[in-house]
Amino acid sequence: MPPDYTLPFPGPDLAEQELRYDYCYAKIPPEDRAGIVNMAWERGTAAARDVFARYDGEGNFFVIAERSGLSCEEVDKDYVMGDLRYFSDYLSGQKRIRLYTRSIALWAEQNNMDEAAARNLILSHEYFHFLECTALGLTSRLYQVPMLIIGPFKIGRTGIRALSEIGAHAFAHAYHQLLL
Numbered sequence: 001m002p003p004d005y006t007l008p009f010p011g012p013d014l015a016e017q018e019l020r021y022d023y024c025y026a027k028i029p030p031e032d033r034a035g036i037v038n039m040a041w042e043r044g045t046a047a048a049r050d051v052f053a054r055y056d057g058e059g060n061f062f063v064i065a066e067r068s069g070l071s072c073e074e075v076d077k078d079y080v081m082g083d084l085r086y087f088s089d090y091l092s093g094q095k096r097i098r099l100y101t102r103s104i105a106l107w108a109e110q111n112n113m114d115e116a117a118a119r120n121l122i123l124s125h126e127y128f129h130f131l132e133c134t135a136l137g138l139t140s141r142l143y144q145v146p147m148l149i150i151g152p153f154k155i156g157r158t159g160i161r162a163l164s165e166i167g168a169h170a171f172a173h174a175y176h177q178l179l180l
């Protein structure tokens with residue numbers, strides 16, 4: 001998970017903002033923006049409903065991860081690079097998630113949140129990326145823009161990374177709502 005500006009629970013209204021942070025944002029025609037944000041948000045929400053049903057309303061993502069064959073490693077580290085703080089990452093080739101527990105503890109404190117609940121929430125976000133890599137396909141690839149535009153020439157195609165993030169936010173958000 002890249003640094004988040006909108007957690008603990010980014011809503012659909014903040015998803016558009018996430019798209020704006022994408023380095024490809026300027027290449028997305030303005031008339032397409034709302035539609036692709038909705039598409040990514042719906043995808044995350046639908047996946048949350050599926051997982052909730054599949055695991056009988058299980059609220060602990062450490063349990064869900066284990067039953068899914070995904071291992072979680074808790075790294076005692078505050079992971080800061082430049083001026084950004086990272087909370088976790090998903091190593092797709094290895095079906096492994098790393099949680100940076102000191103980063104998460106700081107974030108939990110700032111958001112007045114229980115540390116265990118914060119870990120669980122961040123793990124749920126990463127779990128969506130795991131689903132993307134193992135079952136759903138990458139949300140970021142569902143909409144593509146030219147990699148390079150030079151005058152009349154459009155070269156290559158690239159997906160929009162922010163769409164995967166929006167999907168993961170929606171997943172975490174919807175799952176939390178289902179547990180209430």
Ligand SMILES: [Zn+2]
Nearest residue numbers: 001002165168
């Ligand atoms: Zn993420």
